Amino acid sequence: MSNADDVPMMFRASVSGRCQLQYIDGNRNRDTESDIERWVSEWTIAELPSQPPTLSQHQSDDTCFSFQTIPYCITWRFVSNSGADPTIILPVIGARGFPYYPGSSMKGAFRQACNKIFPDRVVYYCGDRDSISPGILRFHGGYPTSNTWKNNLIDLAHPQQGWQVKNLDTRQKDGGAFVQISLHQPELKFGISSAIDLIGAEWQDIWQVWRVALSNGIGCRVSAGYGKSTERAESPLYKVTLNGQGVASTLLDSTPEFRPNIFRAALRGHALRIFGGLSDEDTAESLVKQLFGGIHNGTDWGLLSIGFRETKPFRWEKYGRYEMPYYEVKGELSWLLTQSVEDEKEKALKSLVNHLMQFSMLLGGFGRSWRRVDHRKFYPDEQYEKLIGCHWTWQKSLFLSNDPDDQLQAVGQVIDRVLNVAQSWMQRCQLELVHDHPAKWREAWCRDRAQVWGRVADDEGDSLAIKWFHQGYDEVLRGRKFVPTKQLKGTAVAGFTGNQDNPTRIGRLWHRMYPVTERIVRADGRQGFRQADQYLELLTFFPDTKGEDSKQLTEYLNRPKSPFTRLW
Amino acid sequence: MAWNPYGLDQVAHRLVQRALQIDADPEIAGDSCLREVYEMRESVAYGLERFWGEQLRHYNKKQDKNATYWQETWRKLVSILDGAGVVLPNDENANIMAQKLWGDIPLNETGVRLSHENRQVALAVLTQLCDCMVWWTQRYK
Numbered sequence: 001m002s003n004a005d006d007v008p009m010m011f012r013a014s015v016s017g018r019c020q021l022q023y024i025d026g027n028r029n030r031d032t033e034s035d036i037e038r039w040v041s042e043w044t045i046a047e048l049p050s051q052p053p054t055l056s057q058h059q060s061d062d063t064c065f066s067f068q069t070i071p072y073c074i075t076w077r078f079v080s081n082s083g084a085d086p087t088i089i090l091p092v093i094g095a096r097g098f099p100y101y102p103g104s105s106m107k108g109a110f111r112q113a114c115n116k117i118f119p120d121r122v123v124y125y126c127g128d129r130d131s132i133s134p135g136i137l138r139f140h141g142g143y144p145t146s147n148t149w150k151n152n153l154i155d156l157a158h159p160q161q162g163w164q165v166k167n168l169d170t171r172q173k174d175g176g177a178f179v180q181i182s183l184h185q186p187e188l189k190f191g192i193s194s195a196i197d198l199i200g201a202e203w204q205d206i207w208q209v210w211r212v213a214l215s216n217g218i219g220c221r222v223s224a225g226y227g228k229s230t231e232r233a234e235s236p237l238y239k240v241t242l243n244g245q246g247v248a249s250t251l252l253d254s255t256p257e258f259r260p261n262i263f264r265a266a267l268r269g270h271a272l273r274i275f276g277g278l279s280d281e282d283t284a285e286s287l288v289k290q291l292f293g294g295i296h297n298g299t300d301w302g303l304l305s306i307g308f309r310e311t312k313p314f315r316w317e318k319y320g321r322y323e324m325p326y327y328e329v330k331g332e333l334s335w336l337l338t339q340s341v342e343d344e345k346e347k348a349l350k351s352l353v354n355h356l357m358q359f360s361m362l363l364g365g366f367g368r369s370w371r372r373v374d375h376r377k378f379y380p381d382e383q384y385e386k387l388i389g390c391h392w393t394w395q396k397s398l399f400l401s402n403d404p405d406d407q408l409q410a411v412g413q414v415i416d417r418v419l420n421v422a423q424s425w426m427q428r429c430q431l432e433l434v435h436d437h438p439a440k441w442r443e444a445w446c447r448d449r450a451q452v453w454g455r456v457a458d459d460e461g462d463s464l465a466i467k468w469f470h471q472g473y474d475e476v477l478r479g480r481k482f483v484p485t486k487q488l489k490g491t492a493v494a495g496f497t498g499n500q501d502n503p504t505r506i507g508r509l510w511h512r513m514y515p516v517t518e519r520i521v522r523a524d525g526r527q528g529f530r531q532a533d534q535y536l537e538l539l540t541f542f543p544d545t546k547g548e549d550s551k552q553l554t555e556y557l558n559r560p561k562s563p564f565t566r567l568w
Numbered sequence: 569m570a571w572n573p574y575g576l577d578q579v580a581h582r583l584v585q586r587a588l589q590i591d592a593d594p595e596i597a598g599d600s601c602l603r604e605v606y607e608m609r610e611s612v613a614y615g616l617e618r619f620w621g622e623q624l625r626h627y628n629k630k631q632d633k634n635a636t637y638w639q640e641t642w643r644k645l646v647s648i649l650d651g652a653g654v655v656l657p658n659d660e661n662a663n664i665m666a667q668k669l670w671g672d673i674p675l676n677e678t679g680v681r682l683s684h685e686n687r688q689v690a691l692a693v694l695t696q697l698c699d700c701m702v703w704w705t706q707r708y709k
Contacts, residue, residue, distance in 0.1 A: 004670040010618075011614050011615045013617050013622075013625075013662050013665070015621050015662045018617070018663070086607065
């Protein structure tokens with residue numbers, strides 16, 4: 001006797017009330033299990049042997065010349081869509097319930113990498129359909145080496161491009177959380193066998209090809225950083241080491257996670273703002289889609305993909321009354337080309353990525369709460385109920401001079417350079433600039449919509465705007481005390497976290513404390529950079545022509561005695 | 569018991585022809601449904617409820633062409649099995665369908681519930697029907 005309520009999720013109708021894996025109820029009660037959580041527990045609850053039998057039984061044969069296995073770690077997440085449910089990305093699941101990377105996919109990734117480094121051996125290794133000649137290699141796929149693959153399987157994504165960049169009224173938020181199942185930092189053992197005996201050096205070459213494939217990424221969503229190994233990418237388009245701290249993203253069960261796709265989201269958003277200021281909506285969208293991939297007017301494979309290798313692992317601690325996770329991370333961010341393009345185009349792309357990174361580092365941040373400086377770092381006195389902001393640094397200097405005032409004055413030039421590079425990219429794509437019709441988005445980057453203001457702050461404690469957010473601004477002397485007369489907190493300019501009756505609004509101000517850097521000459525004669533105590537306190541403001549709060553702040557910033565000067 | 573031709577292959581052929589008609593019908597919204605049969609064949613592995621539910625999922629996604637095709641295929645399955653004396657439910661409500669398909673509540677006023685054996689029979693027939701439809705679809709592609 002069966003019971004419809006006991007039927008496993010996988011065998012139910014994909015409709016509300018029976019099984020909707022992709023649907024996460026934002027207001028769900030923590031005590032009730034969502035469909036996807038139940039699906040995962042039904043999958044993983046079975047007692048599995050610690051290793052899949054297919055590859056482990058050959059373990060002692062590793063010295064054998066015709067079959068080798070090597071385990072590699074995936075830095076972040078890995079997903080290979082099985083297509084078992086059209087509503088959601090689910091991994092390929094093999095015998096005994098093990099998720100695995102199919103040998104056929106492995107061959108595809110190997111062939112692509114082989115084309116890059118040993119093009120003359122592709123046919124020898126992988127075969128050729130036209131001449132009906134088989135290759136010598138057989139690809140056995142990749143299997144997790146331990147049962148830790150069962151942890152943190154539910155992967156959430158919140159696409160927010162519309163909300164963060166485009167919507168004029170941010171009370172309207174479209175989309176929602178999307179869920180998929182991906183393996184978190186799995187170690188996968190890959191197997192390759194050969195039809196003929198090969199010498200050791202030949203095997204080294206074969207695994208070298210596989211390492212290149214891994215650094216390009218395997219599985220799906222590689223452009224967002226999925227499926228990348230801890231192996232260093234050989235010739236990335238752009239590479240930089242970043243330090244970051246702030247509010248961590250969390251999974252459905254509140255486990256904190258560092259998600260490298262925040263870098264892609266930030267650059268994609270900025271590219272949209274900048275192209276949206278230079279041209280109309282459609283042109284901007286298609287340019288961004290060409291760079292990062294997307295599904296605007298048909299699906300496109302983007303030119304760029306990211307990889308992030310943590311050099312100091314993601315650390316976090318609970319903070320405040322709500323026990324929010326506060327993280328610190330250091331790692332090497334690289335941008336890779338997903339396909340080969342002609343040299344000139346590659347050069348232009350390199351310059352575009354470089355300048356978009358500069359823009360991102362100068363004015364914003366990455367990840368949750370990226371529009372605000374890390375309040376814990378720059379305003380530590382207050383006991384926060386909730387954490388706000390992030391702080392990102394790098395060992396680079398955007399400026400020629402070591403003088404903070406000169407650096408402040410050069411901010412406008414840095415922004416202009418980004419715009420110039422973006423314009424030349426558009427010309428390369430043979431698109432006309434439509435200056436009189438910028439996109440009708442809240443944060444389109446054009447002169448009459450975006451303003452950048454700045455001042456030099458003496459040290460960490462000397463941030464003015466952070467006080468404005470808490471106490472108000474435009475102080476006047478009342479009795480013996482300076483009292484603020486205008487408020488930012490809770491206004492549409494500052495933004496706020498809302499509730500059902502009064503939805504969350506995204507503010508119109510970005511606030512950043514960009515560390516002043518000094519160029520130094522090291523003892524060995526090489527040039528280096530040192531972080532000074534001072535900061536460039538930068539405000540990016542998208543005033544609302546109709547809003548009273550925006551008018552007040554504009555009027556205040558424009559006063560002759562304003563602490564901030566207009567930089568762009 | 570005498571031999572009875574259930575004509576699965578002819579039913580499948582008519583269903584595939586219907587898919588072509590549905591695709592040509594400007595009144596029905598959504599993308600082409602001809603190739604849906606590959607999805608159908610795959611979803612058979614997940615049982616009757618999942619297969620039946622796909623019509624609702626497609627309606628919810630405003631893919632009426634696909635939804636119509638899945639719905640008509642289910643209807644045909646019901647009528648084939650009816651000829652063999654097996655009652656398969658065809659309600660609109662997902663919960664009632666689930667309860668009927670898994671034998672929790674009777675199929676109709678006679679009080680008969682769907683038995684495990686009949687579920688297996690239905691699934692076997694559905695698998696064969698989908699195989700035939702795949703064969704015909706390839707002829708028209």
